[in-house]
């Protein structure tokens with residue numbers, strides 16, 4: 001067969017992922033963005049309106065603000081924690097696009113309640129489930145119609161593949177497979193599918209390790225006098241319904257008195273990098289995303305704190321990572337004049 005249509009290695013990955021998400025079917029894509037764009041474009045037409053939660057992934061925000069805007073598709077952003085705001089934005093919308101937890105401020109939503117609101121109005125729902133992975137959150141079981149992933153993150157897990165996947169019912173996946181997938185052409189390559197199959201074999205054990213180290217480091221940062229606040233869903237008394245664990249991605253805000261550039265430069269185990277979900281630890285200062293040239297800038301639009309820092313806690317070991325952070329914090333204290 002021709003590999004844009006059917007390939008046995010890609011199919012094997014799709015079947016594994018469908019099983020993990022509790023989906024009838026799944027389609028692999030060349031990137032998370034091709035998964036997102038193909039899924040979204042399967043539901044909307046010129047003149048339609050989408051409701052989306054705020055703080056969605058920056059390139060999804062740019063897709064909505066550029067290409068979809070050109071197609072006269074309008075997007076209304078809502079605070080997904082505010083069910084009344086979601087309920088009042090939904091009437092007349094053709095799609096509800098969610099991401100929970102979000103990937104900078106880690107806002108969490110009651111996915112089941114939001115999906116029910118959309119369902120009661122006959123509006124299909126898509127969620128980006130990259131942060132939690134199917135190990136900690138299975139949105140289809142909470143009533144969401146379609147799950148998308150950047151498989152470049154935890155599903156791959158080794159920072160050596162860029163890929164995406166969409167999972168859902170046979171009917172919806174069939175619709176995406178019939179139109180957006182072949183014509184937009186963002187197919188998953190067999191070699192990348194092979195890397196993803198390799199990654200899925202250790203997904204549960206990796207997620208538990210990211211959870212343990214991430215939570216411990218988040219707690220120590222919360223208790224550190226130089227930290228104003230930590231955005232990590234695991235620090236709340238309760239996780240939202242349906243989220244059964246936490247991953248290694250979270251952010252925190254430094255108080256004044258730390259030179260964030262020096263902090264970032266002094267880190268040895270945490271490398272500068274915007275992706276996440278792999279074995280290695282990464283850091284991105286909020287200032288960097290606020291200054292991104294590509295427009296529209298979601299960090300500006302939704303308000304990312306200029307003294308915030310996002311960490312991805314990898315698999316190097318909690319104590320080694322904490323010592324790296326402490327050393328860099330000590331080095332970055334600004335001289336008081």
Ligand SMILES: Cc1ncc(COP(=O)(O)O)c(C=O)c1O
Nearest residue numbers: 031032033057103130150152163
């Ligand atoms: C939450 C989230 N969704 C989607 C994407 C897009 O995925 P990709 O880079 O594989 O296209 C990313 C990538 O950084 C992401 O962080």
